[in-house]
Every structure is written in structure tokens, then in C-alpha cells.
Amino acid sequence: MTTLDRIKKISKKRGFSLVQVNDKAGLGKNTIYSWKTKEPSINNLKAVAHVLNVSVEYLLGNTTDESIPSEPKRVDLADDDYIMTYQGKPIPEEDMEYIKRILNGGKD
Structure with missing residues (x-):
């Protein structure tokens, strides 16, 4: 599976189009x-990984673990x-x- 294939797969799973x-x-x-x-640049891969909330390592196929091992x-x-x-x-x-209003203490 290529990097593009992984991006397509995780994008679809997240409910997003590639656009x-x-x-x-x-x-x-x-x-x-x-x-x-x-080949994509590492900076572009980082940006896509950030949007999809996965690691660059996952997008490159170096791991099958989608999670990001860093801090929340x-x-x-x-x-x-x-x-x-x-x-x-x-x-x-x-x-x-609605969530924003709750977190802001009911203020608009």
C-alpha cells in the first residue's frame, strides 16, 4: 500500500475527502x-498527518498503528x-x- 493509499483509507475512515x-x-x-x-515532502506529510490525527510513520507504512505516541x-x-x-x-x-458554550460556562 502506498502513502497515497493510506491517506485515502484514513481520510475515508474519518469521513473526509482528499480535497x-x-x-x-x-x-x-x-x-x-x-x-x-x-514523493511528498516531510513537511507536507506532517501537515496531513496532523489533520488526520495519525503519525507520519503510519502514513509512510512504517507502522500499522494509527495512533500518535506523543502527548495529547x-x-x-x-x-x-x-x-x-x-x-x-x-x-x-x-x-x-453547543460544546463551546458549555466549555465557556454557558457564555456566548
Whole structure:
């Protein structure tokens, strides 16, 4: 399985299209698709791994473990550059607004 195949597989599992992952990772247009014919840079792989919440090692095929062995990820809820998930599925926007209100002590 190639790196692109792994990205497709985990993206689908997370409920994202490759275009969504590409955009959230801040890559140039169709960058991920170009990996069919060329090797991705380590920085681009890190960005995609970050979006998909997997390790670069997993994307490269060096491990079958999708988890990231580092410390838990901390994200600002106001930052729209991250795709928030629960059990691998995106949290709907209306639910995210509810969660934000709860965490902010009921304040808007």
C-alpha cells in the first residue's frame, strides 16, 4: 500500500475527502493527488498527518498503528483550521457550538 493509499483509507475512515484534507493541511491545489507520481515532502506529510490525527510513520507504512505516541493534542476551540472528531467522525457544527458554550460556562 502506498502513502497515497493510506491517506485515502484514513481520510475515508474519518469521513473526509482528499480535497478537504488537502485544504485543511494548507497544501497547494491537488497536492495530495500529485503524490501518485512523486514523493511528498516531510513537511507536507506532517501537515496531513496532523489533520488526520495519525503519525507520519503510519502514513509512510512504517507502522500499522494509527495512533500518535506523543502527548495529547491541544487545540483552541475557536481555531477553524482543525477538524474536530469524536470516535473518528466529524462533530457537526451545531454540536460544536453547543460544546463551546458549555466549555465557556454557558457564555456566548
